[in-house]
Amino acid sequence: MLARSLTALCAGAAALLASHAYAAAPRPVVVELFTSEGCSSCPPADRFLSELSDTRTDVLPLAFHVTYWNQLGWKDPFSFDAADARQAQYAQRFRDFAYTPEMVVDGKAEMVGSNRTAASAAIDHAKSMGVTAATVNATREGGRVSVSIGPGSGSARVLLVAYDARHVTPIGRGENAGHTLTESNVVRSLATIGQWSGTALTLHADAGAGEHLAVLLEADDGAIVGAARVADASAGSAH
Template sequence: MTIRLASFRHALHVALLLASFAPWAPSAAATAERPVVIELFTSQGCSSCPPANAYLNEMVRERRDVLPLAFHVTYWDRLGWKDPFSLAAATDRQARYGSRFGDGSYTPEIVVDGITSHVGSNRAEVGPAIDRARGKSVTAASMKLARNGDRLTVDVGGGEGRGRLLLVGFDRRHETAIRRGENGGRTLEELNVVRSVRSLGDWSGAALRLSEPMPEGEDAAVLLEAPDGRIVGAARL
């Protein structure tokens, strides 16, 4: 059997990354199930992205055990079609992942729970990665979001460890007629399109309650990100 060197190196990198994660000791309140966070980095200007978008759409519609989010990057905007949902925050977030995983930034890319990165249209690879992430999932603290008019209440339970809280605003569905670029002439349906990302500050183990204005977007989610980039808490409205 011939194994491509690049594939072997990627598999070895993933194995070493998983092995390097320090164990957490979550509190009893943190044992509640949470969704596995799926981040798709995509662009309407990328001809390879529609199959990955369709895959994410299926997860949005058919699965409750994952939180799929579509981050539209900016670096395709100069290549024939400016994506109306592109965000500098999405480009920056992907760049941090690219530096950490050593694979740079490309589209479509799916990052599973902040642990591993994959070609977003490769279902045979992404599906098992989600299953592995669910089996190794850590919840450092329970989290809950509630809306009251134009404000959100964010409740984070007590636990062990530390991390950064991120508030993500997203739209549930968009349908866009693409007029130029690699996807010119196509109409794309995209779900859970991220419209804003902002930091709510640090969490250091103590329970806390925050009152925040609703982010840009129809819906909202809050993520707890460990110092090493893993997702260790998540909730959505």
């Protein structure tokens, strides 16, 4: 009986430590790629984003497929208007114009998405800065997601991103005709689910159309100041 109690106690302590370690882990650097299957310059950037997804858990890569290439021979099946709107916001902030492939790191630095040197340097800089306004934890259960944001300073929009892990698409027309593209972390929906103002906050929202979910905290100046992959309650682990 005593042995069983000690075993249960040790297991509970280990679970508590693991949970604490997960909550205390540094948040991932958010890397957004604005891309299109109709753009011949985009596949190298898509491959780079896939490599980040496959090899770096400290980075949250997200591929936003824009619509403005759709009239040039190939309609990207993953393009959606919210991707255009998000890139337009960045263009205004950076006093630049929308183009593909464009990569934005933590909402603060932008570069051509295939420029691995510039992107890697921006990721390393973001990691070294470690800007996190508040801890974010989120759990998905069925079609709903529960988000808990800790106390901190400042304010931020709370964004829920739904994305698919990977798609392989044969391209029939346009600049990439005849090629088969492999694309990772393809964003399917983006929604504002609340506003965080420095005090602890819990939100509940529909999960959105996508295999996986992530939560972002976006400050008024567009900087990403918090982020977390959403854990699956049934699996007990984050995507």
